[in-house]
Amino acid sequence: MARNAKTVSFISAHIFAPQIRKTSVHFIATEFAALGHDVKFISVGYSWLRKLKNCPRYAAISSSQRNQFEQIKENLNAGVYIAPLHAFSSTNFYFDKLSSILFPIYGSYFPEFAREAIRRSDLIVIETGTPIAFFDLCKSLSGSAKFIYLCRDHMPTIRASTYLQDLERRIIAESDSVCVHAQRLADLLPASGRITVVPQAIDPEPFRSTDKSPYPTGTVNAVSAGDMLLDRQVIAKLATAAPEVCFHVFGASWDLIKPANLIIHGEVGFEQLAAYIRHADFGIAAYATSETDQYLAESSLKLLQYAHCQLPVILPDSIPVDRGNEVKYNANNLIDARSLVDRCLEFRRSSLGSYSIPSWRQNALATLATVGINEHPFHSLA
Numbered sequence: 001m002a003r004n005a006k007t008v009s010f011i012s013a014h015i016f017a018p019q020i021r022k023t024s025v026h027f028i029a030t031e032f033a034a035l036g037h038d039v040k041f042i043s044v045g046y047s048w049l050r051k052l053k054n055c056p057r058y059a060a061i062s063s064s065q066r067n068q069f070e071q072i073k074e075n076l077n078a079g080v081y082i083a084p085l086h087a088f089s090s091t092n093f094y095f096d097k098l099s100s101i102l103f104p105i106y107g108s109y110f111p112e113f114a115r116e117a118i119r120r121s122d123l124i125v126i127e128t129g130t131p132i133a134f135f136d137l138c139k140s141l142s143g144s145a146k147f148i149y150l151c152r153d154h155m156p157t158i159r160a161s162t163y164l165q166d167l168e169r170r171i172i173a174e175s176d177s178v179c180v181h182a183q184r185l186a187d188l189l190p191a192s193g194r195i196t197v198v199p200q201a202i203d204p205e206p207f208r209s210t211d212k213s214p215y216p217t218g219t220v221n222a223v224s225a226g227d228m229l230l231d232r233q234v235i236a237k238l239a240t241a242a243p244e245v246c247f248h249v250f251g252a253s254w255d256l257i258k259p260a261n262l263i264i265h266g267e268v269g270f271e272q273l274a275a276y277i278r279h280a281d282f283g284i285a286a287y288a289t290s291e292t293d294q295y296l297a298e299s300s301l302k303l304l305q306y307a308h309c310q311l312p313v314i315l316p317d318s319i320p321v322d323r324g325n326e327v328k329y330n331a332n333n334l335i336d337a338r339s340l341v342d343r344c345l346e347f348r349r350s351s352l353g354s355y356s357i358p359s360w361r362q363n364a365l366a367t368l369a370t371v372g373i374n375e376h377p378f379h380s381l382a
Contacts, residue, residue: 118141
């Protein structure tokens with residue numbers, strides 16, 4: 001370990017697997033490790049219930065990460081707590097009431113590989129959602145460790161259980177730092193927390209290194225990445241209206257009638273997805289949003305990635321972003337899908353310009369600085 005290095009544990013609902021797309025927590029943990037900190041990444045929210053639902057994340061968990069750590073790279077080890085049963089959020093009224101009993105039970109136990117990591121930690125980073133159920137257990141095991149609550153989403157937006165929403169309010173007040181990636185999200189949180197806005201970032205290298213297009217020569221292609229608040233009806237309308245365009249959907253299931261020109265790719269690794277984004281003709285961000293979801297304008301990784309690759313993007317006008325590459329529609333009105341596609345195809349990438357987007361190294365340094373870890377020089381993200 002480097003001089004002044006810390007032992008850091010992440011509690012996340014995501015897993016480290018090459019065939020699973022990366023989210024911000026993967027990049028931050030990787031950068032912590034690259035800075036010389038000893039990082040243990042603990043994934044929670046997995047049991048045979050996930051297997052019954054054919055969950056891609058569950059299927060991707062390697063045998064060497066099941067209730068033990070596997071080295072991912074230098075200073076970074078990842079393991080998955082797989083319980084006999086796990087608590088989960090549900091919009092069903094009765095399941096939601098039951099969750100107030102199940103989450104405290106589920107969050108009261110860690111297997112020894114995770115307990116030992118927590119005991120040794122100088123810093124514990126807990127992500128939004130199911131991971132916060134383990135906050136009190138981590139507090140009891142960790143002694144003097146500092147806590148960062150990595151608040152990635154608005155709890156009502158992701159339909160978290162009432163129990164977790166209530167628990168989050170206490171965690172925000174008790175954490176040493178609360179890091180959010182959008183001012184609009186910070187404005188939705190209780191004022192009791194030590195809240196810092198650390199802007200989202202991108203890793204440009206996978207986009208730079210994907211010179212070869214994955215698309216057949218001469219074809220026109222659109223890409224949609226991720227499943228959060230995905231309005232599948234909009235994508236189906238776009239595909240039906242533009243049969244000459246091939247629509248590629250990543251990281252999301254499909255339960256509607258599927259047009260012949262729509263391809264469902266499921267979960268893929270970030271390096272593979274980067275090639276599809278870079279070489280697409282346009283992107284899609286078909287969010288089904290409300291006013292409280294507008295933080296997505298600042299925090300959406302795919303919007304940043306589309307902008308970085310100078311892609312025109314179709315998205316609802318409820319998302320208040322204006323980088324110059326947007327083709328917007330009003331979700332409350334009848335959508336002219338053909339017109340949206342044509343407007344995208346009329347864009348010239350050279351006219352879209354480039355965007356100044358922070359790196360994940362900057363993001364990681366800013367996150368560490370919120371708890372007084374300033375061993376590396378940090379420059380303004382502005």
